[in-house]
Amino acid sequence: MFIFSRTRMSQLLEKNGPPGSIYGCSKTGWINEELFLTWLQHFAEFTHTSVENKMLLILDNHSTHCSAEAYAFCRENGVVTVSLPPHTSHRLQPLDVVFYSPLKSAYKRECDLFMKSKNLVKITPYDVAELFNKAYSLVAIIAKATSGFKNTGIHPLNPGIFTDEDFLVEDILQKNKDSTPVCVEDTVIANNKNNLQRPVRSPAKTVGINQSNPIQVPIQIVSPIPGCSTSTDVPTRGARPKQHSEILTSTPMKERLEEKKRKKEEKEKKYKEKRERKGQQCAMKTKIKKEKVEKKGTKFAAIKKHSQLQHKNIKRTLFESDTDSSMDEDDICID
Template sequence: MPRNRNQGLKVNWSQNDITRAFKLVEEGTPIREAARFTGIPFSTLQERLKKKNSELPSLGRNPVFSKEQEAEMAEQVKFLGKIFYGCTSIQIRKMAYEYADKNNLMHNFNKNLGMAGKDWLMGFMKRNNLSNRKAEGTSLNRATAFNKDEVGLFFKLLGELMEKYKFLPRNIYNVDETGFSFVQDPGKIVTEKGQKRVGSITSGERGKNVTAVCAVSATGVYIPPMLIFPRQRHSPALENDGPRGAIYRCSKNGWINEELFVAWLKHFANFTKPSENEPILLILDNHSSHISLRTYEFCKTNNIVMLSLPPHGSHRIQPLDVSIYGPFKAAYKQECNLLMKTELGRKITQNDIASLFRKAFQKIATIPKAEAGFASTGIYPLNPDIFTEEDFLAAEVLNSSELVVSIEERREMDNKTPDQIIQLTIEHNISAPGSPSLLNDYNSTDIILSTQVSQSIAIDHSVPTTSGVTAKDLLSVPKKLVNSKNARKQHAKVLTSTPYKEALQEKEERRATREKKKENKGGVKRKSGKKSTMKVPVKMSIKKVKKKVLQESNCETSSDSEIDMIDVRDDDDDTDIEDLQNKCILCDDYGQNNELWYRCVQCGLWAHAECSGCESPEGYVCDLCR
């Protein structure tokens, strides 16, 4: 923060007083009488009349930059922020030093550091309505893909579907997935001022994501979600105190796939009851799990029309992302923190996820939030002009051909010093004064002056500018290399349209061909998991295996009655001991390369770490023994 200086009052008279004194003198009133009447000192008024200066005086030393120069720098900083290439405070301070140095302006900046001071920065931000903000990470794909053409195509298709099917607002739905973990973000806490280390307890260091598939209508009707856990085998304990009507599934990594999405569609159709008279419009992103032949056939059969969003644009045009998932993540974090602090040493497991999700989702799943999400994205009520030119500015600048340079030009630029790069930029601007510039198309960048315009401005300064370096030269938009690889672009499309079926059939044929080639190569090799070191006969019942394990571990439990307490299978169930050692006792699947296995401390058999639902093998007891 800048230092507080007690500068006192500037003057005892106002702007209206000096203006009135000027009028009195013009009407013929003597200067001394006009000064006495308005309360302005005679010498001050006399000097102001000579210089024809009717502005209020300013205290302190003369500013380094004029108002026009500061406005130029501020507009360039604002422009870079709007295209997601915002400047840090260090960059602005360095730019101010170079701007003053290149233009031969008198300044008192730090020459050793080569940057302006913090006091100047705070004053510059205050005078030009700037603030230091925490930036939200935006991927390059999102910045470039959210453009006017893609969004326009989406609204065109949406308008055609609305005109054709006459969808009622209660039949317009949006579906999307979100991930959350049982290792929560602790957030901010109140602690002693000056404390060096501030910590808050969490359930673990790194957790696995659980996926929730949610859907909401334009009238605020929420479909019971589907929760997908990163497990091989489902357990009824995962559904404890979960949302009513929800469904639960498992996948290897906790992500959704084509099979699980079809299962969700069946769940969705059971609740919405689409018919020929009232079909359902389902708006979703173009994730690969949403696009399959089975999905297409199910939707066509059940009167569901699917419309995909523009690629990488869900953060701006998807109702769930805009108004639902942000508050949900905050509420979920609060519920996790509350549960962790109810009991000392309490840990959050996968069995707590459903309950925590229900409590957090019930807090934020309101009708106004759903209606606001559809309205702010322009889906319902239909508003194709919901986004302005400023929203598409980043994509227009980043996709501009003016910013493309070849690899040779980039190497040439890398070999030059910053002064040579600035000089090349100035020469380019002067040599092509009539060339079209993308920045000129943006109405608020009129003040981002070119070299010739900045030289023609009459700057009220003791030392005029000579080199003509502008803020645009010092804080310019980065150039990009020519990309020889043309990636296949996706667009918004009606996924249930008849012509789209051929592409899905070709996709299924290619998949079948790949699977057939794998089978011809000999199939997939099975890798066995960790093996027990017990020496037992080839044929042995589960009960005898457990007894052998207990004897090897020097356990006092040796009676048949105590063995029966941990036996959950039939005593006559004879199984090959090699299969028991190689298979997971929970999912009956064989091990793969680099898999983590846990051994039950009671029966001695092995299970996948993912199937166990535990974070460590210490004291692990399998579901069968439990």
Template sequence: MPRTYRRKTSWGSTPLEEIERAASEVKGGKSIRSVAKERQIDRSTVRRYIKKRDTQEVKSVGYSGTASAKRVFSEEVEKELAEHIKKLAEQFHGISPKKCRELALELAGRNNIPTPSNWTEKGLAGKEWFKNFLARHHLSCRMPEATSLGRATAFNKTTVGEFFDNLAKVIDRYKFPPNMIFNVDETGVTTVQTPKQVVAEKGKKQVGSITSAERVELVTVVCAVNATGNAVPPMFIFPRVRYKDHFIAGAPPGSIGTTTRSGWISEDVFVVFLEHLVQQTKCSPDLPLLLIMDNHEAHISLKALDIAKTSGIVMLTIPPHTSHRLQPLDKCVYGPFKTYYNRALDGWMRSNPGKTASIYQIAGCVNDAFMSAMTPRNISSGFRATGIFPYNRDIFSDAEFEPSMVSDRPNLEQQPAAEGVAPVVSASLSAELPSPDPVHACGSRSDPNHARYVSPTDILPLLKSQQPRKQTNRKRVKTRILTDTPEKQAIERHHEERTNKLKGKKEIIHKKQGMWKRKQTQTKIAVESSSEESDVPIPFEDTSEYESSSDERSEPDVSDLVVGDFVIVRFASKSRSHHYIGLVDSFADNEVSARFLRRIRGITSSKKPTFVFKENDEASFPRKDVLKKLPQPQQAGGTARREQQFIFPCNLDHWNIE
């Protein structure tokens, strides 16, 4: 028999009122056949109804179903079980289908309710019963979204109430219009898109989709929106050392960009965004602006507070771990933004087959996503759904606070009956049925009003934290009005304490590094002073004037340079300076021409650095780039190849010659 039976006839579907009128006519003297023919009702249905009405009250037409007769639990017990399962899911501690079937079996066993034999054999309720149970009580098996314990417990009535108290305080104090109520937050976009569903052959085990790369590069995008539905041009933070204007080619008009080594936001970068926000909104002490943001450490700095004070920005933070509920950008904007961004990046990959997307394509893809997601409808919905504008502190129902109840309130159902007696809580469901109570083993307790009825809550209680949270020295962070004087003074004290602490750590590190360097220098001198054997002895002159480290970086004396001298030359690049050894060939005013040597890397017969001339390596450079004049080198000698190798009788370790 199919699981979902569909009727093939219309028997038994006649309305009860129509049958009642037909029975009244038969009682008035008409025959059953004539009445059935006139009203187009089967005469057997009329005859059966009259016969049944004479003996009992009739509530429906046709045969009574057998499903209710074979049901294991009564409607009241099933409803209580379904409500308990829904309550566990609301607390983010929902049970799996297997645990649900085990709970049903244990509930039947504890209340002496007869069950099918296959339930006892398998140790859990049957699949057919579970499927029909879900259909009867509007339940389904869902894949839950991973939620951290911090988010689940931080969103409670106390912390949310503190935020709305602060919000009401600043709104009443400054009378902000909706166009001056802003929310700012940052999000990360990467060079690798998340594949979406594609149409492929049914039954194929693996379906792939091309992405740009395996490892991602992250670019941070900082956005700000107001309660009227408008958005400020975003700021891009690229993972580079130096910023170039072409990084934001194709970005939304008015966007700005900057760089950090990691691509993440920092205190200095947030200050740049505040200046950008002031320029876009024209806020001032006469036209103040409310800026709602999270408690990220980059948002809370003395530089940012000084700019906010002088520009008329009132900074209000939301409680930690509540941005998924109280931040408009996270609530209704960034979700569509990420969807449109993945779609735009996937379109770029299809338009440029064989090419890899880099961070320089991110600005163009963000532009497409920004125009599609930052709409007035989405932004206004975010402010309305969080209760910020229009102001509504009762926007969240009790069901949304359920996950925090585990650690936010005592569970009265688990309190001990007497002092000193701890309640017994079932930690897991047992597959084995407990032995029934011998006093009441003769009867079934399928009625919830029965004195010995065991409810689902007694078998699997609602979770409650039994141990208090450990006390730490870390200060609790909460919602704050950062621009208020007491809060600003507290931030200044915290910043001063942190600066002094870091200064002390740096002094200790420098002290340890100095001791290590002195020890390393002493070890090096002892090693160099030891006698070493060499395959080719070289008679070195007295080099004490070159070995001295005190004048190693002194001002160079190159006034007496002549052709044939060996010198150390500096060439500066964007990031560092490079040192080379050159042989002076000629002079022209302040320009010097020389041929350059390169250092031989690896093991040589001598412990001193060895150099050879580079082929066709000649250059001219200013005389000021000459750092030191070197003594004439010694040739290694011994073979024709070693005749072209030079060793300088001086210490070159501090120069990092290349």
């Protein structure tokens, strides 16, 4: 599935893409619950899954994989979804283990060849599907698919695929035991070249300090071991609950997903009402501003009309006075 960061989909984005692929778009360019449901429908169509012929789908704990719509679709079509433990996809997800690394290398190589053949022309979103198709055709083989499930211990099932060394770092970080104090005394350093050993000089004696007893220093002071921060160390607001591996299509998940859907609808409803109130306020402000402009324009038109009338009256008065004066002069000439 190809996801593009845009509002509307274009057929040009599907040019020379892998056969049987589907395309979608989102505002951020990341998958959302609607696109994941579209992918689930595509998955069910190609695997021919049903209630009688169930399929196991292994996913990570991304929030878009847990929705009421996806839950209902999987239950109706016999898709059993299981989530991976958090922070383990690099060891338990088959695509991450054997497929993504060679795919990225092949795609980068195809992009380099494309730019060299096109005189360093910029790669556009309309070229992505074709370039990915060339890289995908070289990497997607049956051997990689089977080795991915085998190396992660999923199929054939191998619970002993991981050793104690894989959990060593986690065990060290979780331990909160007191460290054994270190005795600071004369130490011996081995010389790698001539295998000679020589003692390191002790620090000079200080007056007032008893040198008969060695100094006891806890190892945490010398070299503190990083630990895991707990929720009590740094209080977080609105933090998500701790995640773990679980069956996403199990019955207890239904109530949680319905509650999640209800909260989402309430949030969208509040946001919509807020936008409507804001729109009404903007419309009211625009209406008041328009009325003020119209009132001001009407007042200005009245003042202008009044001034025009006054100007006309003044001109008429002047014209009449000029006419009267000319008539008096004529009378004088006649007499």
